[in-house]
Amino acid sequence: MSRYPKPSVTVDIVVFSIFDDHLKVLLIKRGRPPFEGRWALPGGFVEIDESLETAARRELAEETGLRITTLEQVHTFGDPGRDPRGRTISVVYCGLVQADQVSPKAASDAATVSWFSAFRPPALAFDHQQIIRCAIERLRQKLEWTTVGYELLPRRFTLAQFQRVYEIILQKPVDKRRFRRKILAQGELVEGGRARVPGSNRATKHYSFRRPHA
Amino acid sequence: MSRYPKPSVTVDIVVFSIFDDHLKVLLIKRGRPPFEGRWALPGGFVEIDESLETAARRELAEETGLRITTLEQVHTFGDPGRDPRGRTISVVYCGLVQADQVSPKAASDAATVSWFSAFRPPALAFDHQQIIRCAIERLRQKLEWTTVGYELLPRRFTLAQFQRVYEIILQKPVDKRRFRRKILAQGELVEGGRARVPGSNRATKHYSFRRPHA
DNA sequence: ACAAAAGTGTTGAGAGTACACCCATGC
DNA sequence: GCATGGGTGTACTCTCAACACTTTTGT
Numbered sequence: 001m002s003r004y005p006k007p008s009v010t011v012d013i014v015v016f017s018i019f020d021d022h023l024k025v026l027l028i029k030r031g032r033p034p035f036e037g038r039w040a041l042p043g044g045f046v047e048i049d050e051s052l053e054t055a056a057r058r059e060l061a062e063e064t065g066l067r068i069t070t071l072e073q074v075h076t077f078g079d080p081g082r083d084p085r086g087r088t089i090s091v092v093y094c095g096l097v098q099a100d101q102v103s104p105k106a107a108s109d110a111a112t113v114s115w116f117s118a119f120r121p122p123a124l125a126f127d128h129q130q131i132i133r134c135a136i137e138r139l140r141q142k143l144e145w146t147t148v149g150y151e152l153l154p155r156r157f158t159l160a161q162f163q164r165v166y167e168i169i170l171q172k173p174v175d176k177r178r179f180r181r182k183i184l185a186q187g188e189l190v191e192g193g194r195a196r197v198p199g200s201n202r203a204t205k206h207y208s209f210r211r212p213h214a
Numbered sequence: 215m216s217r218y219p220k221p222s223v224t225v226d227i228v229v230f231s232i233f234d235d236h237l238k239v240l241l242i243k244r245g246r247p248p249f250e251g252r253w254a255l256p257g258g259f260v261e262i263d264e265s266l267e268t269a270a271r272r273e274l275a276e277e278t279g280l281r282i283t284t285l286e287q288v289h290t291f292g293d294p295g296r297d298p299r300g301r302t303i304s305v306v307y308c309g310l311v312q313a314d315q316v317s318p319k320a321a322s323d324a325a326t327v328s329w330f331s332a333f334r335p336p337a338l339a340f341d342h343q344q345i346i347r348c349a350i351e352r353l354r355q356k357l358e359w360t361t362v363g364y365e366l367l368p369r370r371f372t373l374a375q376f377q378r379v380y381e382i383i384l385q386k387p388v389d390k391r392r393f394r395r396k397i398l399a400q401g402e403l404v405e406g407g408r409a410r411v412p413g414s415n416r417a418t419k420h421y422s423f424r425r426p427h428a
Numbered sequence: 429a430c431a432a433a434a435g436t437g438t439t440g441a442g443a444g445t446a447c448a449c450c451c452a453t454g455c
Numbered sequence: 456g457c458a459t460g461g462g463t464g465t466a467c468t469c470t471c472a473a474c475a476c477t478t479t480t481g482t
Contacts (some may be wrong), residue, residue, distance in 0.1 A: 005308070006221070006222055007223050008220055009221050009303055048218065048221060049301070050294065052292040079266075079306065080264065089260075090221055091292065128454080131459085158434090159435080165312060175473075177436070177474090178472075180435085180436090197433085201432060201434090202478075203434090203479080204433085204435095205435090212480045217438090373461095374461075391464080392446090394462085415459055416451075416454090417452080417461090418460085418462095
């Protein structure tokens with residue numbers, strides 16, 4: 001086809017989770033140059049016969065042991081110079097997981113996979129800092145007009161937990177009463193009985209999402 | 215870098231305009247296989263040292279003679295099989311132009327550049343039909359929470375023209391009074407005196423956008 | 429008793445919706 | 456004088472924002 005030199009094509013995956021009361025992003029420690037020893041987003045080269053989303057899923061599984069169901073394309077980054085090895089364009093996907101679905105130990109090398117604060121990540125390889133910022137922006141926009149949380153919460157959860165998800169992502173307080181009204185009015189939650197929550201002295205209603213999937 | 219075969223990387227550009235009371239999209243007729251003689255979006259291979267957006271601008275200018283200021287990345291399409299020549303991923307950009315900014319005659323071959331209905335384009339090469347649908351979807355979403363029209367309207371225009379832009383893109387009628395209130399409340403328009411409009415029998419207020427750009 | 433989280437309603441403001449008539453002018 | 460598009464206001468509903476107290480129970 002084109003006789004010109006081709007750029008390389010990669011996928012990078014921004015996986016968010018929420019635990020320890022913070023928005024976290026999953027990073028791996030690079031084992032080879034460039035940026036050896038630096039933290040980076042999981043990702044890698046797209047195989048010649050797989051779709052972009054498949055590539056993202058595969059790379060994520062290979063590098064972190066994480067199998068994720070819902071990935072969403074965010075943006076494509078392709079500035080010359082973003083990769084010192086040569087021209088590389090990266091298609092970025094974003095996914096959400098519930099904290100305890102993750103077993104970084106399943107990855108090839110557990111020590112190289114870890115969660116970090118999404119808002120204040122460590123020094124990152126390539127333009128990955130910018131990519132994360134872009135993904136956060138998208139996630140926030142999505143909160144405005146959709147119910148986000150299905151992938152982030154356990155099967156049964158309290159409204160307080162749900163609300164906290166919003167507060168953590170938006171980084172601003174949310175009115176309790178309005179939040180409950182709005183969410184319940186959506187009709188996507190179904191009551192699931194009461195239970196104790198550690199730290200509370202009162203039984204709390206639990207809920208789950210009506211639809212088993214997405 | 216990667217010793218595996220690399221996909222080719224292209225950009226495709228969806229340029230919308232409005233005239234003859236329809237949403238139009240700019241297409242070129244392919245001069246060589248595959249899909250020789252079929253209509254397609256302007257676009258082409260990304261050079262090894264130019265940014266994606268630059269590539270989009272360049273290809274658009276080369277193939278249509280159109281120089282456009284604001285391009286927005288929409289999505290990246292990369293399914294294997296979308297290009298019979300071999301694996302190709304395409305980063306899609308979208309732009310808006312005012313009808314009379316366009317002079318297809320400036321292109322290398324005028325006969326091969328033309329405007330078509332965006333909603334009912336002719337049979338297209340590759341997955342370009344799907345790409346156009348995706349771009350329309352994005353444009354509509356953008357209408358919901360932003361004022362779109364700066365690039366589509368002449369410097370001075372009437373509110374009726376502006377409203378028509380919305381109706382044509384959304385494909386549904388818009389209430390005249392609400393539209394005027396909403397737009398004027400935004401404070402982004404500035405009055406520009408009255409003038410006659412052909413087809414009307416009364417002088418009409420004209421407006422322009424406050425900010426010269428963006 | 430008290431600390432800690434759960435749960436609950438009302439009010440006011442602004443935005444969206446629906447809707448119909450007079451105005452100025454060219455013909 | 457009539458046909459054509461230009462221009463305007465009101466009433467209703469709904470959604471969003473702001474706001475504080477009572478309940479339950481473990482310690």
